[in-house]
Amino acid sequence: MDSDIPLGHVLVTGGCGFLGHHIVNLLLERDPEVRISVLDLRTTHNRNLNSQVSYYDGDITDYSKTKSLFETLRPDVVIHTASPHFNLSPDILLKVNLDGTKVLLQGAQETGVKAFVYTSSASIIHDGKNLINADERWPLAYAESAVLAANRSDAYPNFLTCAIRPAGIFGEGDVQSVPKMITAYHKGQTKFQIGDNNNLFDFTYVGNVAHAHLLAASALLVTAKMAPQRPLDHETVDGEPFLITNGQPVYFWDFARTIWREAGDKTLPNQVWVLSTDMMWAIGAVLEGIFWVMGKTPNLTRQQAKYSSITRYYNIDKAKRRLGYKPIVDLQEGIRRAVQYIIQEEKKQGEKKAQ
Template structure:
């Protein structure tokens, strides 16, 4: 289906982000687009360089603006055929308020959907997350989960809840009548935990390992298996979905549906993923959690209670939350078979390739990170 997006005008929101930038790069490399609009709240040097390299081949516009700015979105969507909406705020530390999560991840999504309807944008792909499902507050495991699975998704995360409501808005909007009488077609992609070059979370763990004598902290039990996905395969899934939505037969299956996106990365814990990516560079990993899991859960509960009691006086953000502890220590794996069956997705990069490219990136930043941390 190569060339299926020939002549298409595409808007990518969050274009300077970890996933958004890879989608922009892949679209520019793979497709003969009529136009690409790369939108972000703050335009990074990486995004500008990526877009400038392709200016001769494809018309590229870089748009700087907020996803909550209604007038800006209206102008950004004029003349666009396809929107890939990756813009979101992510924060596992608890420093971002629920109001901020909702205003960006939910209200911003609702605003751009309205802009699509008013501007006759036909196709809309939403970058969701496995955290719209869980893990739930009890830490119930999922093994090779699929789209028809019934799971008690009582979430303990403002991020997960904001993304879930954003996804609902996207899927409900599929079939909405456009101003020109056509109809909007939407779908949602739910990646598992994303790793790869440029990951801020991975860099944070690398910094901690450097400060811990070259050993990654054990943040998850070895038996808490997840199936991480390489960022290049997540970007590829968006390109495959965009191509498939242009096919009149395939789009009937995809309209209003969500898909889990993962790849053939071996199932392992988050800590063992860090080790697998850093082992060739001499980075080790602790053998076990610093304290037994029940004790860590008790400590997290006490800290959350203290935070609640102090709320009228000062804002205290606990360094460890129950949700984060459950997330890191719950077996949570999914299958990409439905995405493969409906739209023809299969991973573009093997685990060996993803591991090699990520390890090469770690090697490139390791000396600088060591020097910067030494100065602190």
């Protein structure tokens, strides 16, 4: 599928977030005629100064204001990446992820949006067990289900949707995986490893995830132009979820050590202490209890202990066949970019403090 097909006017929700602003930047890079509107709760972060981008502060759970914005903007495509931080309460997560998504769907349908691409997550098919070569046939999450159910509905037969399920996103602006690993490097914790490192894991560079979203949006617009004809079943994009990774599963601690080496770590394999997953899970439980009293979160939690020793990789053949997806940045280069970004940011902060 051609990712260079003009997308017209694109509304990116969460466009000031980690993934969202990478999508905005890639849109500008590929389509000199594109018009971009960014809707986010607060739009002070990750702003692009290009005149083709407009920013709007708003709460996607507020139907009247969201509908009014849709009526004003009349976008051709919606790329919905907005999502609250996973550490927030379940009520807030449900309200934003499910209710907010339904508000956006309704606003898009009622104002003639042609294509709606939803950022889901590969983790929705994760139930705490190992996932080996998992594909799109695994169970869905509620918000994604609402998006896919809205495709070609009886009331809006020309409204097309699909979902992108990225796994383990990292890159410039990442606030979870790579920064935590760099913090571990600064604390001298690179000589420790939880588990035997036999667990393959998928990490995905953010630029590849952005690329997949643009491929999906283009495919939906091509499908819309085909009406009333429809693609063959094995070519269909609308109404479908697509798993997206770098296509390079790697042993979990090999990924961490590649990050540490890029940051300057000199630890040799024979210097690494391998710690039992069960023991570290128990220690994480104790630390959580102690830090909970102080209103803080420890560096090691039960979730982190389990996460670093579980197998979790996916099959992206469907995205390759139907979207024409292939990674545009390999894992090693993605790691280099992510680490160098953090190093530059740390340098800037150090210079500010010195002033």
